[in-house]
Amino acid sequence: MLKWLAISLISNNISFPKFAGESNHSTEDIDGTGISPHTCLQNSLSLVADGDLYAAAPLYDDGTLLQFRRKYGQRTSVWMYDQWVSEPTFISSFLAKRNNDPLNEKIYVLFREKNSDMSPEADPWISRVARVCKVDEGGPKQLLQNIWTSFLKARLVCGIPSESLYFNRLQDIFIQHADDWRNSRVYALFSSSWNSTAVCIYSLADLDVVFEHSSFKGYSGAIPTPRPGTCVKKSNSIPISTLQIIKDHPEMRDWIHPIQKDTPFFTSNKNFTKIAVDRVQASDDNMHNVLLLATDNGAILKILEDGSKAFIISETHLHNGSAPVHSMKLDSEKRKLFVGYPGQISMLDLQRCQNYNASCEECVLSRDPYCAWTEQGCTSQTRGGIQNIADGLTEVCHQKPGGRFRREVQEVQTVPLRIQLSVPTGVPFYLSCPVDSHHADYKWEHKQKSIPCQKTPSECLLLIPAMTDDMYGSYKCTSNELDYARTVKEYNLFNNNFRSDSNDAQMLRVQGWLIGAFVSSAFYLRTL
Missing domain, CATH: 2.130.10.10 (YVTN repeat-like/Quinoprotein amine dehydrogenase)
Structure with a gap:
């Protein structure tokens, strides 16, 4: 709609400024037929190349005679x-x-x-x-x-x-x-x-x-x-x-x-509607292509072109609710993507390195050419930083940056605190931990046994139909991605001998449900 309005205002008489020097200019009015569509719903495109205007738009009100023309400029129409x-x-x-x-x-x-x-x-x-x-x-x-x-x-x-x-x-x-x-x-x-x-x-x-x-x-x-x-x-x-x-x-x-x-x-x-491609020089001094794809529900996917393979770096939602992307414009110099929704224009910063700031490993696993690990954390100042776009292996985090100035990488503490929960015997219960990378494998560990996740798009859940004596103790939610393993969340469940049918037990059950539900829902996802 915005695109059409910008054109439709001049659809009958289009003025092209002709600058003479820097102080004055003149305009020439031309017929906009065949350049501008008659309604915002009609298909059209335009191109200015070497002083000539090329366009495709219906010649008639009913949308017929839609064809590609050179309509105005130095050369013959x-x-x-x-x-x-x-x-x-x-x-x-x-x-x-x-x-x-x-x-x-x-x-x-x-x-x-x-x-x-x-x-x-x-x-x-x-x-x-x-x-x-x-x-x-x-x-x-x-x-x-x-x-x-x-x-x-x-x-x-x-x-x-x-x-x-x-x-x-x-x-x-x-x-x-x-x-x-x-x-x-x-x-x-x-x-x-x-x-x-x-x-x-x-x-x-x-x-x-x-x-x-x-x-x-x-x-x-x-x-x-x-x-x-x-x-x-x-x-x-x-x-x-x-x-x-x-x-x-x-x-x-x-x-x-x-x-x-x-x-x-x-x-x-997914139903993708728009595409743009940025070319980025990463910390390894190599150039990498990053595809930006928009979906019909408003999401933007950032994808690394890894030879003949695609690696999804992230998925971002800029619009509150579901809305189709009508237009997309890349500003490669400023590393910004401008996205047009119905009634709204949003800007996406392509250098969202703070989303991988938990540790050097998180930064490297992202394989995001816009980012690298430095003394300031995961940052867009990639020169001299630690990154591994080629395969994402995190072993580079434990090596001195060869050929660069020496420094010690200050890691952020990534071991989570153990959450203590009192749960009565016999009640149903569930635990959750956030899924912040869909490239990783998540599971639960309890008494040296591995338990698979019940996965949602944003969580790894452990469902316990009814608490029994052997279900108490430590539960760890772990993730494994390439050469990097970590504990995402840890719980300790214990029994204070509350009866499950008492008011206190019922309250504990509700409190436990609230603690376990939808933790870290605002996490920025690195998505498959």
Whole structure:
């Protein structure tokens, strides 16, 4: 809604300031049709690249003629041939800069559209990536005048090909630009017809291999020169034979596969709606990618890209109650994430190192590239700090930082006090301890016996149906994660010979229940 309002205020007459020096400027009013949607519910996107405005918005009030256009700027306005896409939902677009080859710079457009395969087992939607040349100004009068002469599209695949299982519905993307455009990466978020979501990662070089070398779907003739999709400085001079293929057969026969071809990088039964990716230099001086995923109930997951594996660092709820995330903007320089909810904008500090401040081990186990253990505790001042992003093993906490200045790590006392509870014989009872890491295994120990947890999302519970003599004594709740074991909570249950049916016993039972219930519910969770 906020995004649309910002645009809709200027939907009929849009003013673009043209600055001349620093003291004065002039404005030019232009028609906003095809740039701004007519209502906040209509799909749209916009991109400003090298002084030109590209947009996708319905041309008419009823939402029809939704297509990607260059609408305003230094170059000629061009648009799509209306047979190229079917009921599209445009997701995002970006310019891939080629500093040494500006003629071949491309605009990439990611969208989903109606699947032409009408078979019952086929998903009704399919995801695409299209590209056009930045220098494209349309064809000659005979064919594709003021229409893209370089438009090509290909299917974007995310799934498990060996099982013919695909996530077909593109929801959001994040482009991570590199100095060499070929090393740029597209992080794409998909959903499926069975209510699961997935993240797949694509190399821009791999995208271009398909566009440059694949045959054209539905076309079996000789491929003319220049090849359809080639960037030509004067696009109105492209031969008709090349333009005819662009007009009639713009789809590539080959599919675009992610870097990890056999399976998505990350899958979940949560319904994710937005994605952003930060690049962080950790205390080991290596660069690490951190994915930020928003769910439809308002949670933000922070995930470490560990090669081909995903490691969930944390889950955070910024909104009181359940609310979908409508927009998300990353400020990488300030390490902040701005999240738009219905009627609210929240800011998430990505350097929440205080949540791992209990000990060096807790800080290291987090594997959070924003944080490291120092003399001040777990802090965002990572240079010279102790951390182990590679595998999270805590043995580094007991080693001197080689090659750095010597210091003694002052550990915070992590052994909990034993809680004394008087419990009458025969009453039901339960104990609880907080689950602050879902990467750890929790259990109870009593009289040298191990008892599994009754787990909730935030607690490890021990349920005692009725107290008997052999159930009194010490109970320890322990956690084990990688090479680190600790006692989270310890109770001692004893019997003062109260009768279970007396008022005093009933009061003790209630008091015990209150003590045992929902301890440390405000703990920040490191979540699976």
